[in-house]
Amino acid sequence: MLTTGCDAVDDLLLGGFPPGIVSELCGVAGSGKTQLALQLLLRAQLPTDQGGLDGRSCYMYTDSLSPLKRLNELAQNYKNDEVSLDKIFLEIATDPMQLLNALKTRLPTLLDRHKVRLVVIDAITAVFRGIAVDSAADAGDRSKIMFEMVNCMRILAAQYDVVFVVINQMTTNMTVGIVPALGLAWSTCVNQRFQLAKVKNPSFRSFKTIFSPYLPSEKSALFEITASKLQ
Ligand code: GTP
Numbered sequence: 048m049l050t051t052g053c054d055a056v057d058d059l060l061l062g063g064f065p066p067g068i069v070s071e072l073c074g075v076a077g078s079g080k081t082q083l084a085l086q087l088l089l090r091a092q093l094p095t096d097q098g099g100l101d102g103r104s105c106y107m108y109t110d111s112l113s114p115l116k117r118l119n120e121l122a123q124n125y126k127n128d129e130v131s132l133d134k135i136f137l138e139i140a141t142d143p144m145q146l147l148n149a150l151k152t153r154l155p156t157l158l159d160r161h162k163v164r165l166v167v168i169d170a171i172t173a174v175f176r177g178i179a180v181d182s183a184a185d186a187g188d189r190s191k192i193m194f195e196m197v198n199c200m201r202i203l204a205a206q207y208d209v210v211f212v213v214i215n216q217m218t219t220n221m222t223v224g225i226v227p228a229l230g231l232a233w234s235t236c237v238n239q240r241f242q243l244a245k246v247k248n249p250s251f252r253s254f255k256t257i258f259s260p261y262l263p264s265e266k267s268a269l270f271e272i273t274a275s276k277l278q
Contacts, residue, residue: 049165049210050098051083052090053277055268056254061261063098066164066208068260069200069236073215073227074243079252079272080214083243084167085117086277087212089130091165100210102164105136105157107149109173113137124276136163143174143192150199158207166203170214171196172228190232197236213237 048063057063064070064087072080088106093099106114115132122130136157140146146168157163175189197213204211218228227234227242234240239259246253246269255267271278 048098049087049091049100051270051277052086052098053254053268053270056270057098059254059256059262059266059268064210064212066100066210067205068238069197069204069211069213071213071215071227071234071237071240072243073217073240073257075217075225075245078243078245079270079277080243081114081169082117082272083254083270083277084169084212084214085114085121087165087210088118088135088167089121089125091210092130092134100164102162103134103136103157104165104167105138105154105163107138107140107146107154107166107168109140109146109168109170111139111141114169120275136161140174143189143196146171146174147192147196147199150196150203154203158203158209163207163209165210165212166200168200168213170216172214172216175229193229193233194236197233201236201238 048065050057050063072083074080088104090098091100091102091104094101108114118132122132138149138153140149154166200211200213216228217225220226240257242255242257244253251269251271253267253269256262256264258264
């Protein structure tokens with residue numbers, strides 16, 4: 048299990064994020080998805096008796112903003128040598144084929160040879176943004192590549208027994224309002240989904256289980272985002 052460092056969230060997760068399955072974090076902009084993911088990248092390096100995975104991690108990001116500044120800030124919370132940014136492999140993929148290629152070729156190498164124990168994709172939604180879906184054939188192509196990606200993630204998570212976290216954004220649906228992006232088909236492919244949301248107090252966020260094979264759904268916990276960490 049990989050702990051988040053936020054006690055209430057770890058309690059909700061019955062200890063932390065489990066290896067072997069694909070966990071999705073969804074939520075509106077500013078709900079803390081990236082901040083939580085970056086904290087996980089650092090915590091994965093901690094020994095297992097401190098809630099880590101005693102391993103390296105891989106952060107696949109899909110916009111051009113490097114996470115290094117934010118990782119550096121978060122790293123200040125740890126003792127000397129406890130965590131190192133050198134133990135985080137950064138992979139950028141800005142379109143669907145780049146991401147699929149990274150999942151199929153680069154990631155298995157990292158998992159095989161570099162003791163990577165956590166993989167984060169931030170955010171899956173971004174690679175599909177701007178891709179026109181003008182016809183049923185376009186939609187079919189998009190679904191096909193989406194299924195191929197998530198299939199790859201599930202196989203790698205299980206085969207290497209690593210924690211796999213994929214971030215998804217929200218979209219507006221004319222009938223039901225603001226919902227996780229990528230539709231029902233995608234949601235049936237991830238193993239579990241958690242939704243992060245802003246709450247009245249601007250320093251806090253909520254973390255809610257939407258579905259999971261082993262956790263009660265609709266249960267939520269609050270966590271705090273301070274200037275340099277989540278707790
Ligand atoms: P999107 O990526 O826009 O979908 O948002 P997100 O849900 O990933 O939110 P993110 O984690 O980026 O931001 C959550 C909160 O983290 C923000 O409201 C800020 O309080 C804080 N934050 C964002 N960027 C930084 C940063 O560079 N440094 C620090 N210390 N905090 C940041």
